[in-house]
Amino acid sequence: MSVDQHSDPFEERLSSALHDTGNAFEADRGALTDGGRVRGRRMRVRRRAAVLGGAAGIALVGVGGVLLLPGGGSGGEDGRTSAASAASGAEVTADAQDTPAPVSGEELIRTLKGLLPDGEFSGEQGRGADSVGGPFAQVVYDDGKGPAVVGVSLSLVGPGSPQAHEATRCPDKILIPHDSCDTSTLTDGSKFMMFKGYEYPDRRVDTRRWIAVLVTPQGQQISVSEWNSAAEKDAPISRPAPPLSASQLEEIATAPQWRAAIGAVPEGAETPSAESSAPPPHADDPALREMFAELVPDRVEVVSKGGQGSGYAYLVLDDGKGKSFVQVNVQPDMSDVAHQLYGSAETLDDGTMVATRQGPGDERSAGVVMWTVDTMRADGRRVVVSAFNTGAQHEDATRDTPALSMKELRAIALSPRWDDLN
Template sequence: MPQNERPQNERPQNERPQNDDVPHGRFEEELGAILRSAGDGFEVDDRRELVAGGLQRGRRRLVRRRLAMTGGVLALAAVGVGGVYGGSLLGPGGRVATASVAAPPQAKGTKEPAKQAPFTAEIPLKDIAAVLQAHTPAGQWQFDDLEGTGQAVAGVYDDGGGKAGVTVGLYRAGEGSEAGKDQVTCPDEVVVPVDDCSTGTLPGGDRFMIFQGYEYPDKREETKDWSAVLLTKDGFLIDVNEYNAPAEKGTEVTRENPPFTPAQLKALIAADAWRPLLERIPGLPTKPGTGGSRPTTAPDQAAVQAVLRSLLPKDVTVTHSAGEDGHGYVVVDDGKGKSLVGVDVQPSAGEADAGLFTGDGVVILPDGTRAKYAQQPGEKGGEGVVWWNVDTLSPEGFRVVVSAYNSGAPYEAATRPEPALSMEQLKALALSPKWKNLPLK
């Protein structure tokens, strides 16, 4: 350990329960925080319980969609180290860096807001199932319990060609003119592999995306996930997913492809019969103590890219770049193979993220900045992939996270023994003062 770094002598946090929907190990706390934060994009206060069953699965899928499409460093780590983001992708409305990877801290001296009822529509589940059945080809359906109300249903469909799991969820996109646009934007294939993806606008102004991909980015199982999402011009989301297996995961593949063609998926989400159900979804609440939506403080996308490129070693060539406000990533090649390098910049991470910088492996630099360093296998990513990460948090709450892979994408096989940037280069990149001078949006 360098002499100017001293370890923080605190006990590690208790290990969190495992969950099939999040990767295990070092990234659990970061990913859990991302999921909570990204959930804010759906205007569900993280103090409220999400209703069980289909609604919870649907929201989790939409959150995973946001994480993968943003391409943020922590999201890339999750995808590369055992994530299950498959055809469930993500985008700008739930930017990892913009929203921060943790829920915003409560202001000191304020009272805890009163708990509120779950934010869910009272839509009869049998009505959602009825619209689904009426706008898909003839076949046998089996649904989860349709007694009661909610916003999503899950069923198993069989047209004689093999059982297929199908889910449909109805949601509000969130506040602002940009809300939900990430859900109808195709992902960058550096982050998520796709067989096909198309987007468009219907005559009435509603936007849609049709995605054909996989439940697991590294295709370690043959489960395909095809999805269709409609964003109505008045801010509703219709989200349909279908699989070539009876369930999203945990069951054997029963057919080559999911049952409904892209054209049939498009017709399904565009059906007028959804409108009476969407109108039963409550309006967006104002969160207690916020006075409305949170201001964004993400660094400008172009500025993040410019600084990232300026800090790269001179002997690498950038072959691909992408990102959103607050984060960016590049694929570089120094003549020895492609390497993915990404950065998240969070100017207002604050006290909430400080809890991630405790325990073994945390060092405190002379200026008070906390840092964590990691070098480990990509586990469930591409064959031979390793993931190197430098995570820093200044005393003022300014967080910079830098990651690098020894492949051009987390789900692809390694192209070289190690990432193109050394750990020392990644540390220098993360600790550069240039990040604090970025213009905010």
């Protein structure tokens, strides 16, 4: 992957993971994405591919098989990369009036290599603090047991903002399959997350991806990722696991050199915009999932429920014939892209547009089907409900059809209770 193409490893993982968890809410995905980008006041529409997700903190909202990230934008734009607190507990002392010269990509590469154990290096890539996309360094590291990609990505996030919280929030295993994820608080108040998962959540290729994410109280964010192959994608597995242990990965993520590099980010980039620091304009996640569960017919049992972020919730249902994954996405103010999403869809007397779809689900999961009812109120509020014939979108089908009928999905999507959400 070239430097120009590089994106935050953490975001990529999230992106990749969510892509695999949700090919749902089928509509015109391109139109969705374009519309979301045009509207800065809304969260950007993306494929639910990600997260760590979220992961590791990701507020996820899926629509049209897409992911909405709080505040919109990528890691470099909305500041979702992590910052570490030094292992020694040293405090950040960067003087806003005496900002050091931006650190170059070459310097970041040298720093990364200096923090890694002895070994051979190749495939070096870097981007400086004043570059579009933010500071980043990546190398192919070989300790004698096989080459592996190791990378670090740096940025800033609003202290105490939803992005800061989500960056170190472990993903829901129903949405983002992984081996383990742990979070902790360091002595200086920094939040730390260690995630061990896979480049492809469906494990069609067994490329492992481990990520350490740190966010300081000042909003400095550092993300360190490693793989067990010489490239993030499309490279043979070179070793059973990535080269660095969890403790080694944490030691690199908490190295004070990264915080110094973030301190050299050009003036203006350090202050998150009001939009990126504000809560996303969607329903509160717990309230959403509870309402969703209450709208399910009594004939089915709610086995589990969850969601990540605002505007998205899921349920796992069981009608006695096996588990069925059902999800809802609620988005306000989408009227500007209604013509792209609904076309000649049915329009009710109150102006609500209704589109339906029954077709295949995730193409990498055998036999999975997805049934969707996609609605938009006259005020632009979009409610999309999808159901699958499996207990998790990334797993093969466990039953012939979803647990809810299209009539039941329609009743849920058109419920007036969605209009009561803030």
